[in-house]
Amino acid sequence: MKLLLWLLFPVLAFAQPATGTLQVTFIDVGQADCILVRQGDDSLLIDAGNNDDLPLIEDYLQVQKVTRFVAVVATHAHEDHIGAMDSIVASFPIGKIWFPRQVTTTATYRNFILAVKAKGMVFQNPLPGVSFPLGAALCTFVGPIGDTKDDLNEGSAVLRIDFGSTSFLFTGDAGKEAEELMLNGSVPLQATVLKVGHHGSSGSTTASFLRAVKPQVAVISVGKDNRYGHPSKEVVNRLRKADVELFRTDQGTVTVVSDGKTVSVTPTYPSRGH
Numbered sequence: 001m002k003l004l005l006w007l008l009f010p011v012l013a014f015a016q017p018a019t020g021t022l023q024v025t026f027i028d029v030g031q032a033d034c035i036l037v038r039q040g041d042d043s044l045l046i047d048a049g050n051n052d053d054l055p056l057i058e059d060y061l062q063v064q065k066v067t068r069f070v071a072v073v074a075t076h077a078h079e080d081h082i083g084a085m086d087s088i089v090a091s092f093p094i095g096k097i098w099f100p101r102q103v104t105t106t107a108t109y110r111n112f113i114l115a116v117k118a119k120g121m122v123f124q125n126p127l128p129g130v131s132f133p134l135g136a137a138l139c140t141f142v143g144p145i146g147d148t149k150d151d152l153n154e155g156s157a158v159l160r161i162d163f164g165s166t167s168f169l170f171t172g173d174a175g176k177e178a179e180e181l182m183l184n185g186s187v188p189l190q191a192t193v194l195k196v197g198h199h200g201s202s203g204s205t206t207a208s209f210l211r212a213v214k215p216q217v218a219v220i221s222v223g224k225d226n227r228y229g230h231p232s233k234e235v236v237n238r239l240r241k242a243d244v245e246l247f248r249t250d251q252g253t254v255t256v257v258s259d260g261k262t263v264s265v266t267p268t269y270p271s272r273g274h
Contacts, residue, residue: 018260031223164260200231
C-alpha cells in the first residue's frame with residue numbers, strides 16, 4: 001500500500017515546507033491567458049497571451065524584475081495562449097519548456113517551434129504525475145491524459161502547484177472531456193485556487209469537476225465584452241452556488257498570494273478595456 005501511495009501521489013511524496021510566499025499573477029491580456037508564478041527567486045510563466053500582447057507582457061515582466069524562468073508552460077497550441085511565447089523564449093534564459101504533443105498549421109505555432117529550435121532546446125512532455133520544483137513549491141502535471149490530439153483545448157496541459165497546505169490548479173482550455181479523464185486520474189484535484197477552464201466557457205468547469213476541486217477562489221482569464229459571451233452565466237452561477245470567491249481579468253489583473261497556509265487576492269491594475 002505504501003508503494004502504491006508513492007506512485008499515485010507524488011505531490012505528497014515530495015512536498016516541501018513553505019518558505020516565503022507564492023505569488024500568482026493572472027495578467028489582463030484580454031481574451032487570452034498569461035500567468036506569472038513566483039516563489040523566492042524562481043519564476044514560471046504559464047501561457048503568453050496573443051501576439052499583440054507582447055509589449056504588455058514584457059512591460060509587466062520588467063516591472064516585476066523577472067530575468068529568467070525556471071520553466072515555461074504552453075498549455076496548448078492556440079494563438080491566445082502561445083501568441084507571444086516565441087519572443088519570450090528568445091528573450092529569456094529558460095530551464096525547461098513544457099508543451100503537449102500538438103501540431104497545427106498556424107504561423108503562431110510555427111514561430112514558437114522555430115524559436116525553441118533556435119535556442120537549442122526541446123519540448124518537455126507534460127505527462128500526468130511528472131513534477132518539478134519552483135523554489136519551495138511543487139509543480140505537478142495533471143493532464144493531458146490519453147490521446148486528445150484531435151482537440152487542442154481538450155489536450156491542454158493542466159498543472160497543479162502545491163505550496164504548504166495551499167494549492168493551485170491551472171486548467172488551460174481543458175473542457176468536459178479532459179475533466180472527466182482527470183477525475184479518473186491519479187493526481188489529486190482538490191485545490192485552494194482554480195484557474196477556470198477555457199475562459200469560463202459553458203463546456204468547462206462541470207459540476208462534477210468543481211465538486212472534486214472544491215476551490216475557495218476561482219479566477220477567469222477573459223476579455224471584456226468578448227464576442228464569445230465568456231464567461232457563461234452557467235459557469236458563474238455554478239461557482240457562486242458552490243460559495244467560491246470569483247475574480248475575473250476583464251476587471252483587472254489579479255494577483256493571488258499564498259503564505260503556505262492561506263491565500264489573499266488583490267486586483268493590481270485596472271482592466272485595459274479588452
